[in-house]
Amino acid sequence: MSPKVPDQHKEQRQREILSASKKVFAKKGYEATSIKDIMEATGISRGGIYDYFSNKEHIFLSLLEQSMEDNRKEIDTLLQKNNGSVWKTLLAIWDDYREAKNEDKEDSFSAAIIEYGIAHWRKPENRGYIENRYGKAAGIFSSLIQKGIDNGEFDPVTSVDDISRFMISFLDGIAISAITLTHGFMQTGKQIDLFENSMKSMLNVKEPDLSQR
Amino acid sequence: MSPKVPDQHKEQRQREILSASKKVFAKKGYEATSIKDIMEATGISRGGIYDYFSNKEHIFLSLLEQSMEDNRKEIDTLLQKNNGSVWKTLLAIWDDYREAKNEDKEDSFSAAIIEYGIAHWRKPENRGYIENRYGKAAGIFSSLIQKGIDNGEFDPVTSVDDISRFMISFLDGIAISAITLTHGFMQTGKQIDLFENSMKSMLNVKEPDLSQR
DNA sequence: TATAATAACGACAAGGGTGTCATTTTTGTA
DNA sequence: TACAAAAATGACACCCTTGTCGTTATTATA
Numbered sequence: 001m002s003p004k005v006p007d008q009h010k011e012q013r014q015r016e017i018l019s020a021s022k023k024v025f026a027k028k029g030y031e032a033t034s035i036k037d038i039m040e041a042t043g044i045s046r047g048g049i050y051d052y053f054s055n056k057e058h059i060f061l062s063l064l065e066q067s068m069e070d071n072r073k074e075i076d077t078l079l080q081k082n083n084g085s086v087w088k089t090l091l092a093i094w095d096d097y098r099e100a101k102n103e104d105k106e107d108s109f110s111a112a113i114i115e116y117g118i119a120h121w122r123k124p125e126n127r128g129y130i131e132n133r134y135g136k137a138a139g140i141f142s143s144l145i146q147k148g149i150d151n152g153e154f155d156p157v158t159s160v161d162d163i164s165r166f167m168i169s170f171l172d173g174i175a176i177s178a179i180t181l182t183h184g185f186m187q188t189g190k191q192i193d194l195f196e197n198s199m200k201s202m203l204n205v206k207e208p209d210l211s212q213r
Numbered sequence: 214m215s216p217k218v219p220d221q222h223k224e225q226r227q228r229e230i231l232s233a234s235k236k237v238f239a240k241k242g243y244e245a246t247s248i249k250d251i252m253e254a255t256g257i258s259r260g261g262i263y264d265y266f267s268n269k270e271h272i273f274l275s276l277l278e279q280s281m282e283d284n285r286k287e288i289d290t291l292l293q294k295n296n297g298s299v300w301k302t303l304l305a306i307w308d309d310y311r312e313a314k315n316e317d318k319e320d321s322f323s324a325a326i327i328e329y330g331i332a333h334w335r336k337p338e339n340r341g342y343i344e345n346r347y348g349k350a351a352g353i354f355s356s357l358i359q360k361g362i363d364n365g366e367f368d369p370v371t372s373v374d375d376i377s378r379f380m381i382s383f384l385d386g387i388a389i390s391a392i393t394l395t396h397g398f399m400q401t402g403k404q405i406d407l408f409e410n411s412m413k414s415m416l417n418v419k420e421p422d423l424s425q426r
Numbered sequence: 427t428a429t430a431a432t433a434a435c436g437a438c439a440a441g442g443g444t445g446t447c448a449t450t451t452t453t454g455t456a
Numbered sequence: 457t458a459c460a461a462a463a464a465t466g467a468c469a470c471c472c473t474t475g476t477c478g479t480t481a482t483t484a485t486a
Contacts, residue, residue, distance in 0.1 A: 013463090029332055031244050034443060045465045050445065111331060114389070118328045119244055121393045130393055138399075162403040165390075169404055173386030176327070177378075180334045180343055186351075190375040191382055198411040222433090247473060258435045263475065 014052050017042050022063050026109040030060060030116045061129060064113060068136055075140060086148030087205055094196060097174050098189045111179045114172070138164050145203065154203040163202055170195055227265050230255050231279070234272050239322040243273060243329045274342060277326060281349055288353060299361030300418055307409060310387050311402045324392045327385070351377050358416065367416040376415055383408055 020041040024033050035056055039046055053059045075089065082088035117133075120126040141164035148154040156163060174195075177186050233254040237246050248269055252259055266272045288302065295301040330346070333339040354377035361367040369376060387408075390399050 009463090029335060031332055032335075035445090036443075046444095047446080047466070048464050051463070055445080111334075115328070115331045117393050118324060118331060118389060119242055121324075122242060122245075127395065131395065131398055134390065134394055134398070158407065159403070162400060162407060165399055166404050166407045169386035169390055169399075170383045171386065172389055173382035173384065176331060176385055176389070177347065177382055180330050181347055182340065182344065185344055185347065186378055186382075187375060190372070191379050194371065194375060194379045194415060198415075201414070202407060202411075226433090248475090249473075259474090260436065260476080261434050264433070268475080 010052075013044075017044065017049060017052055017059065018063055018066070021059050022109055025060065025063065025112040030112045031119065060112075060116060063109070064116075064129065064133070067109065067113070068133060072136075072140060075144065079144075084151070086144055086151060086153050087203075089144070090199070091196070094171075094192050097171065097178065098192050108179055110175060114176060114179070134168070137168055141167055148203070153206055155206065156203045158202065163199075166202070167199065223265075226257075230257065230262060230265055230272065231276055235276050235322055238273065238276065238325040243325045244332065246325075273325075273329060276322070277329075277342065277346065280322065280326070281346060284350075285353060288357065292357075297364070299357055299364060299366050300416075302357070303412070304409070307384075307405050310384065310391065311405050321392050323388055327389060327392075347381070350381055354380055361416065366419055368419065369416045371415065376412075379415070380412065 017038070021033070021038045024037050024041045028037065033056065035046065035049060038056070038059065039049060042049070053062070075093070078089045078092050079086070082092065113133075117130050121130055138161065142160050145154065145156070145160045145163060149156070149160070174188065174191060178188055230251070234246070234251045237250050237254045241250065246269065248259065248262060251269070251272065252262060255262070266275070288306070291302045291305045292299070295305065326346075330343045334343055351374065355373050358367065358369070358373045358376060362369070362373070387401060387404060391401055
């Protein structure tokens with residue numbers, strides 16, 4: 001004679017599915033992952049999964065959204081950690097690309113994201129998500145750079161948006177190679193060094209490079 | 214009482230299959246393409262396809278090899294067309310990324326290549342092809358830059374290999390965005406401009422930029 | 427024109443993935 | 457303890473793809 005479920009037990013269940021399937025996507029990639037894999041990873045039955053998500057793509061897109069939010073927060077954290085220095089924050093962001101990518105490569109959810117994008121851009125109904133992701137990333141970096149300008153850290157000659165996009169392109173490229181190729185094959189560190197130099201002159205960084213890295 | 218086939222009729226048939234399936238891969242992407250699609254595109258029956266190739270991947274890898282060879286030749290051509298000027302050759306290569314990618318985007322075989330790489334790096338047996346591709350590209354660009362040094366066109370501070378890899382990373386990133394995003398969303402031209410500037414100072418280009426573009 | 431070698435065909439079986447839904451299990455309340 | 461509502465289950469029917477292989481069509485020669 002009354003609702004029989006606990007309260008946000010549902011949310012808990014959803015979170016379980018999401019967290020388990022994120023690992024699966026990271027390990028196997030988007031296409032290669034089947035609902036069966038997710039069932040096994042969560043321990044929930046076939047029908048159970050469908051009670052919470054309508055299909056694999058639905059699960060993935062939820063994870064995508066969550067991941068973007070995580071990234072945004074991560075940058076805020078870094079900014080605080082570096083006492084508001086945008087340049088140091090950028091260096092910290094890029095540092096992640098140096099080695100880390102090679103270590104936990106086997107569990108790279110980013111790889112799944114790129115795979116999803118590159119395999120699904122042809123269908124108009126997916127474009128929205130893909131552009132949204134790019135747009136958000138560009139926006140975040142743009143406002144970060146703008147903050148640096150307001151700070152007095154930077155004095156770029158070119159448009160903030162263009163620099164932001166340049167940054168994304170390069171980092172995307174690095175991410176792909178880092179994921180795709182075995183360690184040592186490409187000298188990620190060296191490339192990041194060159195990239196930092198480019199960005200430094202592009203942004204016209206004022207700060208003397210005291211503790212560069 | 215004698216072999217019943219014309220001579221290199223087989224080769225002709227193979228070429229037919231390859232050329233038709235290249236279009237299909239370009240239009241639909243790697244995963245989304247099925248043998249059925251290739252049958253329809255070539256007009257050859259199911260069994261017929263399997264007489265020449267053992268499976269979809271076999272066809273794709275043949276195309277991949279062919280495409281790498283084409284790229285190599287293309288660069289030689291550009292080099293001649295520019296009277297041996299490496300810098301002008303590089304500018305010409307990069308120019309391809311400015312607009313063209315957006316026009317025939319619907320028929321982008323490069324997209325299929327990247328998709329293949331990002332979706333299959335996890336299987337060790339595929340690593341070979343992927344690394345081979347990267348290695349060859351890096352080699353081509355490295356020797357191109359080296360030629361520029363011998364020419365007296367460049368005088369870079371950093372290693373030729375590192376610059377070559379930096380170039381590949383950025384161009385890969387650009388390619389992905391150009392493919393993935395709708396036209397106008399990202400300002401490819403502007404990014405290439407910034408990239409050219411970076412490369413110019415990285416290579417320490419001697420030539421005055423008379424007919425820059 | 428007959429024929430033998432072989433190229434081309436297409437029906438088929440097998441495998442795997444998907445989403446549904448009738449049934450069973452669980453759980454909070456009376 | 458009883459029970460009703462909701463959660464969880466897993467068998468099922470459907471669809472699509474793959475690679476094979478016995479059969480048919482073609483073709484250069486004699």
